[in-house]
Amino acid sequence: MTPAQDRLQFVALDVMTDSRDALVEMLKTWTTAARRLTAGQDSGPEDTGEAAGLPPSGLTLTVGFGPTLFTTPNGDDRFGLASRRPAPLTELPPFPGDRLDLAISGGDLCVQACANDPQVAVHAVRNLVRLGAGVVRVRWSQLGFGRTSSTSTAQATPRNLLGFKDGTANLKAENSSALDQFVWVGEDAAAWLDGGTYLVTRRIRMLVENWDQMPAPDQEAIIGRTKSAGAPLGQREEFDPTDFNAVRGGQPAIPRNSHVFLSHPNNAGTAILRRGYSFVDGTDGAGQLDAGLFFIAFQRDPERGFVQVQRNLSGDALNPFVQHTSSAVFACPPGVRDADDWWGRTLFEA
Numbered sequence: 001m002t003p004a005q006d007r008l009q010f011v012a013l014d015v016m017t018d019s020r021d022a023l024v025e026m027l028k029t030w031t032t033a034a035r036r037l038t039a040g041q042d043s044g045p046e047d048t049g050e051a052a053g054l055p056p057s058g059l060t061l062t063v064g065f066g067p068t069l070f071t072t073p074n075g076d077d078r079f080g081l082a083s084r085r086p087a088p089l090t091e092l093p094p095f096p097g098d099r100l101d102l103a104i105s106g107g108d109l110c111v112q113a114c115a116n117d118p119q120v121a122v123h124a125v126r127n128l129v130r131l132g133a134g135v136v137r138v139r140w141s142q143l144g145f146g147r148t149s150s151t152s153t154a155q156a157t158p159r160n161l162l163g164f165k166d167g168t169a170n171l172k173a174e175n176s177s178a179l180d181q182f183v184w185v186g187e188d189a190a191a192w193l194d195g196g197t198y199l200v201t202r203r204i205r206m207l208v209e210n211w212d213q214m215p216a217p218d219q220e221a222i223i224g225r226t227k228s229a230g231a232p233l234g235q236r237e238e239f240d241p242t243d244f245n246a247v248r249g250g251q252p253a254i255p256r257n258s259h260v261f262l263s264h265p266n267n268a269g270t271a272i273l274r275r276g277y278s279f280v281d282g283t284d285g286a287g288q289l290d291a292g293l294f295f296i297a298f299q300r301d302p303e304r305g306f307v308q309v310q311r312n313l314s315g316d317a318l319n320p321f322v323q324h325t326s327s328a329v330f331a332c333p334p335g336v337r338d339a340d341d342w343w344g345r346t347l348f349e350a
């Protein structure tokens with residue numbers, strides 16, 4: 001619920017040990033370190049040092065448990081957790097147009113570090129990885145800059161790499177009844193996840209060079225909002241209501257295949273909390289930037305959240321300009337409550 005910070009390091013890890021005790025011990029060590037790191041201190045005696053003297057910079061750390069932590073792809077119940085896997089925590093289904101690289105998808109665990117200083121986020125992840133040596137191994141990682149969503153009404157809406165305001169119609173922290181309905185897990189499927197949520201990541205490459213060839217009015221028809229103000233087409237201001245009945249030149253002002261039309265709750269029938277970041281990971285080796293949106297969404301149920309919206313986007317006019325290259329889903333346990341609490345306690349303490 002922290003208003004989205006400007007920088008991200010996201011890391012997915014695989015658990016290397018078969019010892020449930022070692023895993024639990026690491027989660028306790030991580031929690032102790034995270035308490036210090038989010039207060040602007042070092043991670044403990046062996047800290048790597050590169051954040052010495054820096055302020056906490058709004059650092060938040062969020063952990064998640066992937067489906068493979070509960071049951072491996074070959075059906076092994078490595079940690080006695082199989083019966084505790086909430087039914088909604090399953091691998092995401094394939095979607096048309098996916099170009100997933102399995103080496104940068106999935107993972108047994110994840111850590112999301114968000115901060116306003118990239119050095120602080122990177123330092124936190126590095127030290128958790130250090131403290132997890134022998135228990136976990138990094139599977140893949142993603143750096144992000146320039147939050148692509150506002151998650152609080154107090155924040156100005158940022159722009160994504162397509163040049164459009166992103167996050168205007170996002171769920172906002174102030175709207176607690178919508179968060180209860182769409183983001184927080186209640187006693188839905190597994191008691192241990194009560195007060196938690198599900199996190200979906202998608203690394204979405206944008207074909208920015210092709211996008212940049214499009215005149216702005218064509219780009220606006222694809223998104224369904226104006227480029228400068230971010231207003232719904234047919235309206236003037238960013239926060240004017242989206243009017244799907246508005247007509248322009250005899251046609252719907254907001255085209256029926258536009259991104260906003262298809263993803264809006266009126267059409268998708270659901271809502272998600274978006275909290276993604278931009279990335280530029282060098283080039284693709286073929287003369288184009290490997291740039292895009294590291295999409296992160298939080299929802300109460302992946303199937304009724306991301307999956308439902310993404311299915312609805314199968315005819316999205318934006319699709320020729322994007323490629324999904326990585327995918328993952330995690331269950332995030334409820335936040336740490338007091339000084340004795342630790343990440344995952346409700347899951348591991350039966």
Ligand code: HEM
Pocket residue numbers: 160162164165166167168169170202204205206223225242259260263264265271272292293295306309310313322
């Ligand atoms: C690179 C890929 C994407 C880009 C550039 C993008 C961009 C945008 C922009 C500019 C808006 C309008 C401003 C706003 O209300 O936030 C928007 C809205 C939205 N997007 Fe995306 N988006 C992308 C992918 C996705 C994906 C994968 C999903 C979910 C499966 C999604 C779900 C939504 C939703 C739910 C809205 C709000 C619609 C409304 O209620 O009006 N977007 N997106």
